[in-house]
Amino acid sequence: MFLEVNDVVAGYTKEVSILNGVQFAAEEGKVTVILGPNGAGKSTLLRTVYGYLKPRRGEVRFRGELLNGRRPSEMLRHGIAYLLQGHSVFPSMSVEENLELGAWIFGKDRQARARAIEDAYDHFPRLREKRRGAAGLLSGGEQRALEIARLVMTSPKLLLLDEPSVGLMPKLVDSVYEEIARLKDRKMTVVMVDQNVKKAVAIADQVYVLKLGANSYDGPQADFLLRMDEIVKGWL
Amino acid sequence: MQASGATAASPAAAPPASEARGAGLRKWAIVKIGLLLLAVVFLPPYFDDRYLTTILISVVFFGILGAIYDLMVGYAGLNNFGFAGVLAIGSYASALCQLNFGTTGWEGLLIGGIAAGAIGLLTGIITLRLRGLYLGLMTFFVGETIRLTISNLPQYTRGTLGLTVAPFENIFGIDFARGADPLNYYYLLLLLGAVIMIFMHWLVRSKAGLVWRALKEDETAARTLRVRATRWKLLNFTIASFLTGVMGSFYAHNLGVLSPLPTEFGVGRTVEVLTVAYVGGRGTLWGSFFAAALLIGIQEYFRGLGAWRLVLFGVLLILVMIFVPKGLARFKRLLL
Amino acid sequence: MDWSMLADPNILTVLVLQGLVRGAMYALMGIGLSLIFGILGVVNFAHGELFMLGSYVMYLVVGIFGMPFYLGIVAAAGVVFVCGVAIERGLVEQLRRRAGRDWISDSFVLTIGLAVVLQNLAHLAFGSRQYGVAELVAGSVPVGELEISLERLAIFGLACLAVLLLWAFMKFARTGRAIRAAAQNAEAAETLGIDVRNLFTVTFGLGAAFAGVAGALLISIYPASPTVGAEPLLKSFAVVVLGGLGNVSGAIAAGLLLGVLEAFTIFIAADGWQNVLTAYLVILVLLVRPAGLFVLGGKRA
Numbered sequence A: 001m002f003l004e005v006n007d008v009v010a011g012y013t014k015e016v017s018i019l020n021g022v023q024f025a026a027e028e029g030k031v032t033v034i035l036g037p038n039g040a041g042k043s044t045l046l047r048t049v050y051g052y053l054k055p056r057r058g059e060v061r062f063r064g065e066l067l068n069g070r071r072p073s074e075m076l077r078h079g080i081a082y083l084l085q086g087h088s089v090f091p092s093m094s095v096e097e098n099l100e101l102g103a104w105i106f107g108k109d110r111q112a113r114a115r116a117i118e119d120a121y122d123h124f125p126r127l128r129e130k131r132r133g134a135a136g137l138l139s140g141g142e143q144r145a146l147e148i149a150r151l152v153m154t155s156p157k158l159l160l161l162d163e164p165s166v167g168l169m170p171k172l173v174d175s176v177y178e179e180i181a182r183l184k185d186r187k188m189t190v191v192m193v194d195q196n197v198k199k200a201v202a203i204a205d206q207v208y209v210l211k212l213g214a215n216s217y218d219g220p221q222a223d224f225l226l227r228m229d230e231i232v233k234g235w236l
Numbered sequence B: 001m002q003a004s005g006a007t008a009a010s011p012a013a014a015p016p017a018s019e020a021r022g023a024g025l026r027k028w029a030i031v032k033i034g035l036l037l038l039a040v041v042f043l044p045p046y047f048d049d050r051y052l053t054t055i056l057i058s059v060v061f062f063g064i065l066g067a068i069y070d071l072m073v074g075y076a077g078l079n080n081f082g083f084a085g086v087l088a089i090g091s092y093a094s095a096l097c098q099l100n101f102g103t104t105g106w107e108g109l110l111i112g113g114i115a116a117g118a119i120g121l122l123t124g125i126i127t128l129r130l131r132g133l134y135l136g137l138m139t140f141f142v143g144e145t146i147r148l149t150i151s152n153l154p155q156y157t158r159g160t161l162g163l164t165v166a167p168f169e170n171i172f173g174i175d176f177a178r179g180a181d182p183l184n185y186y187y188l189l190l191l192l193g194a195v196i197m198i199f200m201h202w203l204v205r206s207k208a209g210l211v212w213r214a215l216k217e218d219e220t221a222a223r224t225l226r227v228r229a230t231r232w233k234l235l236n237f238t239i240a241s242f243l244t245g246v247m248g249s250f251y252a253h254n255l256g257v258l259s260p261l262p263t264e265f266g267v268g269r270t271v272e273v274l275t276v277a278y279v280g281g282r283g284t285l286w287g288s289f290f291a292a293a294l295l296i297g298i299q300e301y302f303r304g305l306g307a308w309r310l311v312l313f314g315v316l317l318i319l320v321m322i323f324v325p326k327g328l329a330r331f332k333r334l335l336l
Numbered sequence C: 001m002d003w004s005m006l007a008d009p010n011i012l013t014v015l016v017l018q019g020l021v022r023g024a025m026y027a028l029m030g031i032g033l034s035l036i037f038g039i040l041g042v043v044n045f046a047h048g049e050l051f052m053l054g055s056y057v058m059y060l061v062v063g064i065f066g067m068p069f070y071l072g073i074v075a076a077a078g079v080v081f082v083c084g085v086a087i088e089r090g091l092v093e094q095l096r097r098r099a100g101r102d103w104i105s106d107s108f109v110l111t112i113g114l115a116v117v118l119q120n121l122a123h124l125a126f127g128s129r130q131y132g133v134a135e136l137v138a139g140s141v142p143v144g145e146l147e148i149s150l151e152r153l154a155i156f157g158l159a160c161l162a163v164l165l166l167w168a169f170m171k172f173a174r175t176g177r178a179i180r181a182a183a184q185n186a187e188a189a190e191t192l193g194i195d196v197r198n199l200f201t202v203t204f205g206l207g208a209a210f211a212g213v214a215g216a217l218l219i220s221i222y223p224a225s226p227t228v229g230a231e232p233l234l235k236s237f238a239v240v241v242l243g244g245l246g247n248v249s250g251a252i253a254a255g256l257l258l259g260v261l262e263a264f265t266i267f268i269a270a271d272g273w274q275n276v277l278t279a280y281l282v283i284l285v286l287l288v289r290p291a292g293l294f295v296l297g298g299k300r301a
């Protein structure tokens, strides 16, 4: 399996576990969507995969390699990118500076950095127009575009996305999902946590549902669509 | 970024568990505490050693100050980095009133308390709506302002030349004159300390104590319970300042000379008291006395070591912060 | 006090110049503190002791070994940088692993302990004597009818240079940019592959180095002694609060402003009152503009 989470137990404090033996797998080149009610532990699962939390039990494997105990700052070099829940641009830095930081792992390789930034601008022309402006002054949609651009500029193999369409205008929401569907064409694997069941599942290959920090459903898109009412009834 | 690491677990669950420990253990603890108190009261005259008595006065004095500091930081999460300034207000108010208006030292205890309480109230009104860090910085500068103002008004306070203060007046036939038996001051301090400690002990177990702890744990949650956070904090701050002022007055008449040096009423003094409170264990009140005994004990025992003992002080504080955040109270069971 | 003296352009010029020199010193003292707070959220009470270390290094290099003064400054920067790195890794980082919500007051108390240790270690090593270096640069230049010493001008120039270097580093260097990013959103910085832990360490070292440079540069005014850090600490706090917590450019402006204000206070009242004024001013600013004097609209409080 491309990404595997085996029987993981994790939490923020010693006393309380948020994830209680979660099982999860994502296939290469596919979009896997994780659904579930608020507080189910979806973000916590992504945080654990990315090394913000240490699993107390179980293991996280990426292309067979054990990720447990690695620090978040190593992940991108391993080809895993993470879109945090909420906004994550650096608001008082310019758009260009934000992109420069997105290309951080290219290190001193100026050419690679310049090329990646150029690509990002080509992909999101709006960003080029506002390259000198402070990122915090961009509109919500533009900020999200900047976040996504920053995320994919190093061509990661796996993307972890936490509620990528939240807080955007309906029109923009669709464009975000189109963007994610396009990532698939660029041979990127996507694991996406979402509240927008219909739109997320529409681009999904595999669907997982978490409840109270444990698996509650998993199956392919077609199966989920068939049984959606019954599965979703509990929390919507 | 800190939030991702660890969020403090609710310690609210801890105290009931330890209180539920066997009644037998508690009985022994009471016996031991009783013996300790008896020793503190009756042993000093047995030794009748001026040097030892002075040290004991020091221990009890800093124990009380530490406990007052703990009332703020350990129970309500309020860090007063200008503590020494409040102490100075109590000292100077009592001394200056005695000098200029002929009040007695005994009245001075109250005068010092009220003056310091008023300053505390005022500081509180302007600071307590600020959060954590701002509160700390503000109190730091209020403390320094008090000290610097005293220092720059030599026509009233004699500034750094030092202000001579008369001792407490004799009362009930007990001699408090300079050069009299320091044991008399020791017992006065014990009495003062007993009243203050019993009051604070009751206070932190009253409704106020409950509210303070709730505010300390989670101000937003406490606010939703319609607790007027600022008022309760103000109450804490004012009471603590009043008590500090009373102690300041005692300090003035016991010592006999006041001077607004940094080591007396500046950051240095605040750091001493804070160290006692933190090493004793935040939220324990009584831990301060053990910390004061330990720290002053070290200080006296290692007099020959000079500055090394202060190095030891600092190291102890660092170790407590990193490894033993509960302070000496962590080792309570060894004793009780 | 003859107020008409304030109308005398000569006196006014000298006061403003004195104030700017003073202010540059304060800015230099304060920016390290501001930097460390802005990035790590640590109010470093041992800042004055790092200043002290710098002045001892200066004394050793220039006063004892007789090397030129700029080598003393470089050496102070280096030594105190290393100390800062060690402090961050050895203590602050250890505390960060355990601390929770009370991070700001806990880390403050930790650095109080550190300050006590450093101060008394200095006492043990050098005693309580003051060690100074007579004069870094000799001579003076005329300003109108009065004179201003080259030494003060050199201090002003070097302080400005140091501040400018930091500004350029933060603005243009890759590491500086990453430091700013981490200050704004540490988690997001980590997702971009930036090792925030190392940045914290470097930042602490840098902030410390600036305290050390200040101590070295100002040795003729503040001769090295175990307690020399007390006043610089106070001034740094003032500068940091006036400029807005963690706002490095605000700290620079606040330093200059404070310097000029103090120069006038000393002239109008008496030596000693400038410290009272500073403290009152800080309280006032905390009251009405807790975000600092130079933040528009007072957000961030």
Ligand SMILES: Nc1ncnc2c1ncn2[C@@H]1O[C@H](COP(=O)(O)OP(=O)(O)OP(=O)(O)O)[C@@H](O)[C@H]1O
Pocket (backbone or CB within 6 Å): A012, A013, A018, A036, A037, A038, A039, A040, A041, A042, A043, A044, A045, A085, A195, B003, B004, B007
């Ligand atoms: N930093 C934290 N410290 C302590 N507890 C946390 C922290 N973050 C989240 N939690 C708790 O962990 C549980 C799961 O949170 P998580 O963010 O994983 O939920 P989620 O499924 O992503 O919900 P949402 O859809 O609202 O984002 C919640 O009960 C939450 O209170």
Ligand SMILES: [Mg+2]
Pocket (backbone or CB within 6 Å): A042, A043, A044, A085, A162
């Ligand atoms: Mg979430």
